[in-house]
Amino acid sequence: MTKRQEIILKLIVDEYVKSAEPIGSKTLVDVLNVSSATIRNEMGILEDLGYIEKTHTSSGRVPSEKGYRYYIETIVKNLDEETDGFFEFEELFNNKETARDELIKEAIDLLSQATNCTAISLGPNAYHSKVKKVQLVPISSHQALILVITNFGYVESKQINIHEDIDTDELIKVIDLLNEMLVDTPISKVSEKLHYEIQHSHIKELLKYRETIVDSFIEAFSKFAQTKYYLTGQSNMLYQPEFNDIQKLREFISTIENNEIFKIVESDVEGVSVKIGTENQITSMQDCTVISSTYDTVDGEKGTISLVGPTRMDYRRVIPLMKYLAKHIQKLYEEE
Amino acid sequence: MTKRQEIILKLIVDEYVKSAEPIGSKTLVDVLNVSSATIRNEMGILEDLGYIEKTHTSSGRVPSEKGYRYYIETIVKNLDEETDGFFEFEELFNNKETARDELIKEAIDLLSQATNCTAISLGPNAYHSKVKKVQLVPISSHQALILVITNFGYVESKQINIHEDIDTDELIKVIDLLNEMLVDTPISKVSEKLHYEIQHSHIKELLKYRETIVDSFIEAFSKFAQTKYYLTGQSNMLYQPEFNDIQKLREFISTIENNEIFKIVESDVEGVSVKIGTENQITSMQDCTVISSTYDTVDGEKGTISLVGPTRMDYRRVIPLMKYLAKHIQKLYEEE
DNA sequence: ATTAGCATTCAAATAATGGGAGTGCTAAAG
DNA sequence: CTTTAGCACTCCCATTATTTGAATGCTAAT
Numbered sequence: 001m002t003k004r005q006e007i008i009l010k011l012i013v014d015e016y017v018k019s020a021e022p023i024g025s026k027t028l029v030d031v032l033n034v035s036s037a038t039i040r041n042e043m044g045i046l047e048d049l050g051y052i053e054k055t056h057t058s059s060g061r062v063p064s065e066k067g068y069r070y071y072i073e074t075i076v077k078n079l080d081e082e083t084d085g086f087f088e089f090e091e092l093f094n095n096k097e098t099a100r101d102e103l104i105k106e107a108i109d110l111l112s113q114a115t116n117c118t119a120i121s122l123g124p125n126a127y128h129s130k131v132k133k134v135q136l137v138p139i140s141s142h143q144a145l146i147l148v149i150t151n152f153g154y155v156e157s158k159q160i161n162i163h164e165d166i167d168t169d170e171l172i173k174v175i176d177l178l179n180e181m182l183v184d185t186p187i188s189k190v191s192e193k194l195h196y197e198i199q200h201s202h203i204k205e206l207l208k209y210r211e212t213i214v215d216s217f218i219e220a221f222s223k224f225a226q227t228k229y230y231l232t233g234q235s236n237m238l239y240q241p242e243f244n245d246i247q248k249l250r251e252f253i254s255t256i257e258n259n260e261i262f263k264i265v266e267s268d269v270e271g272v273s274v275k276i277g278t279e280n281q282i283t284s285m286q287d288c289t290v291i292s293s294t295y296d297t298v299d300g301e302k303g304t305i306s307l308v309g310p311t312r313m314d315y316r317r318v319i320p321l322m323k324y325l326a327k328h329i330q331k332l333y334e335e336e
Numbered sequence: 337m338t339k340r341q342e343i344i345l346k347l348i349v350d351e352y353v354k355s356a357e358p359i360g361s362k363t364l365v366d367v368l369n370v371s372s373a374t375i376r377n378e379m380g381i382l383e384d385l386g387y388i389e390k391t392h393t394s395s396g397r398v399p400s401e402k403g404y405r406y407y408i409e410t411i412v413k414n415l416d417e418e419t420d421g422f423f424e425f426e427e428l429f430n431n432k433e434t435a436r437d438e439l440i441k442e443a444i445d446l447l448s449q450a451t452n453c454t455a456i457s458l459g460p461n462a463y464h465s466k467v468k469k470v471q472l473v474p475i476s477s478h479q480a481l482i483l484v485i486t487n488f489g490y491v492e493s494k495q496i497n498i499h500e501d502i503d504t505d506e507l508i509k510v511i512d513l514l515n516e517m518l519v520d521t522p523i524s525k526v527s528e529k530l531h532y533e534i535q536h537s538h539i540k541e542l543l544k545y546r547e548t549i550v551d552s553f554i555e556a557f558s559k560f561a562q563t564k565y566y567l568t569g570q571s572n573m574l575y576q577p578e579f580n581d582i583q584k585l586r587e588f589i590s591t592i593e594n595n596e597i598f599k600i601v602e603s604d605v606e607g608v609s610v611k612i613g614t615e616n617q618i619t620s621m622q623d624c625t626v627i628s629s630t631y632d633t634v635d636g637e638k639g640t641i642s643l644v645g646p647t648r649m650d651y652r653r654v655i656p657l658m659k660y661l662a663k664h665i666q667k668l669y670e671e672e
Numbered sequence: 673a674t675t676a677g678c679a680t681t682c683a684a685a686t687a688a689t690g691g692g693a694g695t696g697c698t699a700a701a702g
Numbered sequence: 703c704t705t706t707a708g709c710a711c712t713c714c715c716a717t718t719a720t721t722t723g724a725a726t727g728c729t730a731a732t
Contacts, residue, residue: 024725035675040726058681058725099495132475137485139468145489149473153481153495159435235590246582253589254571360694371706376695394694394712 001049006074007032008042009051013063013071017314020241022060065277065311068289072274072315082320088114089321093328100332105230107325108305112233115318116240117309118256122267123228124301129154131182131190134217136175138162148220150187152298158220160213171213178217187224194218231256242287242310251284261285266292267304272322277311289313293322295330303329337385342410344368344378345387349399349407353650356577358396401613401647404625408610408651418656424450425657429664436668441566443661444641448569451654452576453645454592458603459564460637465490467518467526470553472511474498484556486523488634494556496549507549514553523560530554567592578623578646587620597621602628603640608658613647625649629658631666639665 001009011031015023025036025043032039043061046052051067054060063071083090092107104121112119129150137145139159146158162171181197182190194214234256243249255261264280266273275290285308292306305325307318337345347367348359361375368375379397382388387403390396399407419426428442440457448455465486473481475495482494498507517533518526530550570592579585591597600616602609611626621644628642641661643654 022725026725036725037675037677037727038673041674044727054726056682056725058727059683060725133473137469139485139487139489143489145485145491147483147485147491149475149481149483151475153475153479153493155481155483155491155493157489157491159489232593235586235593238586238589244582246580246585249582249585250571250574253574257568257571358694362694372694373696373706373708374704377705380696390695392694392713394696395714396694 005042005046008039009046009067010071010075012052012061013067016063017312020312022055022062024060068276068311068315072319076315076319079316079320081323083324085317086321086324089325103332104329107329108230109232111307111325112236115307115309115313116236117307117313118231118233118237120261120265120306120308121230122265122304122306124297124303125227129187131185131187134175134178134182136171146216146220150224154224156220156223158216160216187221190221191218237309240310242312248287255282255284261308264290265304265306267294267302269294272319274319287311291318291322293326295326297333305329341378341382344375345382345403346407346411348388348397349403352399353648356648358391358398360396404612404647404651408655412651412655415652415656419660421653422657422660425661439668440665443665444566445568447643447661448572451643451645452572453643453649454567454569454573456597456601456642456644457566458601458640458642460633460639465523467521467523470511470514470518472507482552482556486560490560492556492559494552496552523557526557527554573645576646578648584623591618591620597644600626601640601642603630603638605630608655610655623647627654627658629662631662633669641665
């Protein structure tokens with residue numbers, strides 16, 4: 001591809017992103033100072049190479065997936081770390097009052113607004129954090145609350161019914177034992193450890209009621225395994241011209257409601273991942289691009305922010321923005 | 337309205353609910369054993385009375401809001417408590433293993449599936465429950481977790497950073513005081529009481545750091561005020577013929593995403609409330625009916641289940657179903 | 673290598689057409 | 703007084719033409 005062809009490709013992408021209409025040769029005449037015929041010739045070559053496409057025989061050109069890919073790899077990647085125009089985001093991260101999780105949420109809200117796309121935050125999985133405290137709080141004569149707290153400040157609770165003939169003192173002993181046993185155990189190992197200890201220590205005798213109570217504890221623990229997520233801005237996207245097709249729109253909403261969207265969010269990649277159109281495995285998402293950016297939290301845990309939008313999106317602005325956000329969220333973790 | 341007119345109205349509603357097409361006079365000939373001309377005359381009267389409408393000069397008839405209203409008041413309300421065909425639901429409530437909140441969630445899922453509508457559960461507002469315990473759990477050298485637990489077993493937490501020069505013993509005293517002060521206080525009164533006590537008791541001296549810490553507590557308390565809700569089945573509705581209009585569809589999704597839907601859910605009504613079409617105040621919902629059914633929990637607190645669907649919905653089946661569900665959810669609370 | 677010129681293609685908007693389902697009204701029959 | 707057959711009329715909707723215009727590819731001249 002010659003330098004001029006590359007410029008034309010770039011112009012086509014930029015224009016198309018703005019207008020959502022196929023780009024004709026005349027549109028570029030002013031910028032390039034050559035005749036429309038010359039541009040048509042070049043466009044013909046670019047089409048043969050697979051970077052652009054026509055929507056019908058006599059239409060203007062539209063970037064193909066390969067075209068977007070080229071655009072991203074050569075044009076966007078060579079951008080210096082852009083941080084211009086991220087003013088609102090800077091403001092956000094300068095606010096030291098707000099708690100980290102809340103800040104991430106706000107950043108995701110802002111991201112979806114600023115891009116008119118759907119934004120998703122996939123929190124670090126609490127599964128690898130450690131038990132800090134196990135607690136039983138009576139809340140009425142026959143009900144109590146099981147509380148499990150981890151070193152990251154995550155809390156899960158489960159309400160249980162206490163049968164009348166349960167001895168309270170005994171229960172307290174059980175809790176003490178559980179604490180002794182489980183503090184500093186990673187959530188992922190709790191179930192295993194609990195079952196082992198019950199078999200091999202004197203806790204066994206204490207746990208007459210273990211069937212119900214220990215099960216309830218295990219259930220509370222298992223709640224941590226659920227990934228915390230936040231998704232916002234689905235309605236933004238609906239107004240994009242690519243969703244004028246009612247069928248596509250319905251499928252998109254279904255995909256989100258059924259949580260299928262999480263299948264195509266890349267959470268195990270270093271840096272920024274861009275999946276364009278059919279690079280996504282879900283059929284209803286094959287006109288969309290998914291951009292994911294990961295950040296490190298603690299103990300090798302990763303969090304992800306993702307952006308789902310039409311393939312026709314402003315990569316030049318969005319990709320640096322995603323980098324920027326991940327970097328700053330990571331910084332929030334480092335500061336602690 | 338004569339008996340025959342009432343029968344015709346009922347038939348029009350029933351047929352229209354099934355077919356989503358305007359009903360012509362010929363359609364009813366087989367059922368009524370009179371000629372289509374007679375039926376046309378009767379339909380003319382029903383139209384004059386405002387119970388049915390035409391979509392254009394020579395179209396069949398469609399129920400008006402007034403028509404649906406009449407149908408519900410006279411035909412549905414006179415049904416004996418129908419419980420036929422609620423087989424799956426019965427099965428659900430017979431399962432004594434599952435926790436109450438989980439059971440409600442499952443019922444809502446099933447409800448939305450069975451009706452192809454959007455179903456919503458609005459949990460009892462924790463705002464009126466009472467503080468059971470206030471707690472501070474250290475999770476690292478400079479971080480702690482504020483925990484607030486209510487008599488209903490609701491838990492909210494907030495992570496705070498502890499500055500190095502804070503005396504731990506002092507902090508413990510503060511917590512003890514807070515407990516003493518706040519236990520059994522309704523969440524709704526906490527903020528007020530807290531501010532009052534700070535002004536008038538010796539706690540003032542203890543709270544050198546109150547700006548940050550007390551504020552964090554208040555924030556944790558205020559989280560209870562947020563109503564717990566569960567919403568499901570928005571994608572079901574999208575396939576209903578009334579959402580063939582892309583603009584309506586977009587508005588509907590936006591309304592849900594912005595939580596505006598909660599504005600039209602009736603949570604302070606006894607029994608079943610049915611809001612048809614323009615009886616709803618939100619513009620984007622004026623082709624929808626919202627059915628809400630409340631249940632009592634404890635201490636005068638109410639929970640609500642709601643169903644949002646096109647005005648053309650199977651009231652005959654849905655209204656008894658909503659009654660049935662609310663009754664059974666209430667029973668779950670009574671059993672405790 | 674570039675470009676003016678021209679026939680060609682196709683989408684999208686607008687207009688014309690015909691069929692069909694349904695209505696209201698009238699006048700006759702029950 | 704109620705019912706009904708008959709008929710003119712209305713309007714939607716799907717189909718088919720017609721027009722317009724923006725774009726293309728190709729050719730031949732610069």
